[in-house]
Amino acid sequence: MSSMSTVTGTRAIVTGRRAPDREVAAPSGARRRIFGIITAVVATILIVVYLSPIIWLVLTSFKDRLDIFSSAPTVFFTPTLDNYVEAFVKKGFTDNLFNSAIVGVISTVVALVVGVPAAYSLSRVSRGEGFMMALLAARLLPAMVLAVPLFVLASSLGLRDTYFALIAAHLTFALPFTVWMMRGFFLAVPNSLDEAARLDGCGEWRTFLQVILPIVRPGLAATAIFCLINSWNEFLFALVLTGRHTETLPVAIPSLITPIGTSWGQVAAVGTVTILPVLIVAFIVQKHIVTGMTGGAISAE
């Protein structure tokens, strides 16, 4: 009872004059608001705890060696950029960053340029199921199943440690994903639009490029973003197909961890740089991510 009055008293101070009147009028309403505030605080704490692995990684990347190994977990410390300078300026992780970007962009562009017309075409015919089933199977294919033959083939063709091999490997998931997703978006565009365009004298390609494609632009963005992220995050193909010249960021990270003398600050810095672009993009275009994450099962408005 006493704690209750303390809380309402605080609230009266915080919210000024209006609050007491309402409390007299509707005490249960006040209780509900306090309950709401408590819930919000608890929820905030829970979310911070939930995201603590990410927060901890980012914090560690700004710590020097002493702060990392201090006996008590430190949240307050003097931030330093040394780890970033060391990893990206002196140790050449910029090359890995560049490799990741180049593979991501090229595989996404190829997947879109090649896959989007196919998706449109498949959305406009009745006999597309066989192809679509094959695409679904391709999407469910474990990467390990492909890693073995791709490694053997790339080795015997002398293509290991080339961008070409890794981009080809990334197309094995980017292209089926693009066709699968985009077909869904094209199916949502009524066929009558195609008919109208055709009556106006548009050819098939012009109908596709100038009438239908602009309509599905949001879908296109979602697909592109997801292809980019998937390629950026991919690890196994990059692990077995790249070498010194084409190593992407995720592959470079494990090589930093050694049984003795691991520079954890630098590992954290590289890890942070790897996830930060993805997290920022995910935060900005949340609804696209939801669509892509669930394979189009959930379409955000």
Add this chain to the structure above:
Amino acid sequence: MNTSATAERPPQVSAPRRRPRGLDSRQRWTRIGMQAPSLVILLVVLAFPLVYSLSLSFQSYSPVDPEANGQWIGLGNYARMFQDTQFGQAILVTIAYVVLAVALETVIGTAIGVWLSRLMRTRRLVTSFLLLPMIATPLVVGLMFSFGLNAQFGYMTDALQALGLVGEAGVLDSPAGAFAALVAMDVWEWTPFIALMVLAGLSAAPQAQIQAAQIDGCNTAQLYWHVMLPMIRPVIGVAILFRATEAIRQFDQVYILTGGGPGSATTVNDIFQYRVSFTAFDMSYGAALGIATFLVVAVLAWILFRFLGRKGAQ
């Protein structure tokens, strides 16, 4: 957040809507022009390697063993699987891992999904936060837990030691601890996926029945348990199968967090296969293991597809 409709995309295109018009040859060529590049690329990067892998699985081939130079040994690799106790162990670990992780994700995820559906103003923000672990680079997710669980400076280790749950050596040092860490990591990363699916299912649930139940005097708990949960059961089923097909091929996070150890406590199927193919370079046996895994995933996918098909028909 605004995931409104669970528009499960029907796998079959409703045929009558697409007009069966006679294609003149120009249209047919356009169609070929649109589809052919995709087909060619998929044949080269996907179909050919798969067939190659299949043929490899009937051979004995290793780039580091001059005696294993690609001679045909029939079903030898597949027969070897059944006698390989390490493989059997990996399968058991994988099954335990998938069942435990997905079960926990389903229970917690459903609860969070229900909670999200009751949030109004903050739903979008909370969803954004929940998305982050799913979208973060899997390898870095493993790295995060490697940091948190580090025996010397990990804050999770500190917390667990304060609770008296682990000793000086840390969590990853014991088989049970490492396995639990792996499950916990998967739950951390993928519970939001189930939650999002549940949220979508709830927002697409028919309102009339819910209102009818309310008029009949259902309280909130009854409403969720007896009315809404059965409605979203198909969505949960799809989500579970999605997760299962992905958890089976878990690799990145395990690779960096435990590397399969200690011993073989966390050697899941894909870690085992990686060792066979890329540490021992026994490519043909690795190919056979891969084909076998794919068959299992394909069966799961087939069940998933039937789920989706039934939903589409409704």
